[in-house]
Amino acid sequence: MPHPDPRFTGRIGLVTGAGSGLGRDVAAALSAEGARLVLFDRDAAGLAETAAACPGAVTVTGDVAVAADIHRAAQAAAALGPVTLLVTAAGILGPTAPLPQVEEADWDRLFATNVKGTWLALKYALPLMEAAGGGAVVTFASGAGLAGNVTFPAYSASKGAVVLMTKSVALGHVGQGIRANTVCPGPIETPMLALTFASAGNMAAEREAAFRARNPMGRFGRPSEITAAVLFLLSDAAAYINGVALPIDGGKQAG
Numbered sequence: 001m002p003h004p005d006p007r008f009t010g011r012i013g014l015v016t017g018a019g020s021g022l023g024r025d026v027a028a029a030l031s032a033e034g035a036r037l038v039l040f041d042r043d044a045a046g047l048a049e050t051a052a053a054c055p056g057a058v059t060v061t062g063d064v065a066v067a068a069d070i071h072r073a074a075q076a077a078a079a080l081g082p083v084t085l086l087v088t089a090a091g092i093l094g095p096t097a098p099l100p101q102v103e104e105a106d107w108d109r110l111f112a113t114n115v116k117g118t119w120l121a122l123k124y125a126l127p128l129m130e131a132a133g134g135g136a137v138v139t140f141a142s143g144a145g146l147a148g149n150v151t152f153p154a155y156s157a158s159k160g161a162v163v164l165m166t167k168s169v170a171l172g173h174v175g176q177g178i179r180a181n182t183v184c185p186g187p188i189e190t191p192m193l194a195l196t197f198a199s200a201g202n203m204a205a206e207r208e209a210a211f212r213a214r215n216p217m218g219r220f221g222r223p224s225e226i227t228a229a230v231l232f233l234l235s236d237a238a239a240y241i242n243g244v245a246l247p248i249d250g251g252k253q254a255g
């Protein structure tokens with residue numbers, strides 16, 4: 001059924017991490033509201049599943065940490081027309097260990113994906129948006145990017161970098177008609193959250209209960225609750241919102 005009030009008709013965009021979870025949900029919602037998308041992920045099967053819900057979408061398989069891969073995705077978007085939307089949802093949890101126990105290779109992989117991957121998407125999409133006369137960016141940080149985190153400190157550091165990278169884009173590219181905001185979800189029901197609990201081994205159930213208990217609403221978020229905010233931030237209704245790091249977490253950051 002057509003969307004009753006589509007906000008993105010004819011808009012062209014790139015969504016990274018579109019093969020699962022939040023990236024998939026955002027892509028499907030943008031598509032339902034008329035956007036034409038390039039869907040990027042390292043998981044070809046996941047991408048194909050998302051593409052089935054996004055009529056006219058183009059899929060590009062690759063690694064966000066590899067410049068040539070992201071460049072290919074940006075070129076695929078440019079081939080569709082003026083690019084005015086970017087969502088960077090690709091990310092990994094990385095090692096859930098105290099910092100002294102984090103292995104160098106795991107640290108490097110985490111930062112390559114979460115930080116370099118976000119930068120590369122911006123590197124290739126921002127010039128396209130400038131050429132298009134403007135656009136809107138939403139990056140994916142985390143509540144763990146706004147406050148320290150004892151369960152996954154390395155992830156927290158990587159998401160803190162995403163917050164300030166996004167704010168820098170908001171300041172540095174506003175003159176080109178580009179707005180950039182970042183979302184900072186709390187625990188949201190996706191495969192990554194399941195991994196967060198599974199990484200606690202035989203303490204998985206305890207970790208899940210503790211996460212739930214720490215949330216003011218006593219529950220985890222749903223992907224649609226992140227997607228609603230992402231689409232608002234991308235839309236013209238958010239024309240004066242730039243450089244925001246928005247917690248979407250049932251109120252956890254309030255305390």
Ligand SMILES: NC(=O)c1ccc[n+]([C@@H]2O[C@H](COP(=O)([O-])OP(=O)(O)OC[C@H]3O[C@@H](n4cnc5c(N)ncnc54)[C@H](O)[C@@H]3O)[C@@H](O)[C@H]2O)c1
Nearest residue numbers: 017019020021022042063064090091142185187188190192
């Ligand atoms: N789910 C949560 O609780 C939560 C909370 C805060 C922030 N986030 C952030 O939201 C974003 C989406 O997370 P999600 O929960 O949907 O996770 P997810 O694991 O369901 O999806 C992440 C997607 O990113 C892709 N990806 C990972 N590394 C990649 C790489 N190097 N190159 C290309 N694709 C890659 C994966 O294949 C996957 O499709 C992430 O940036 C995550 O850090 C999630």
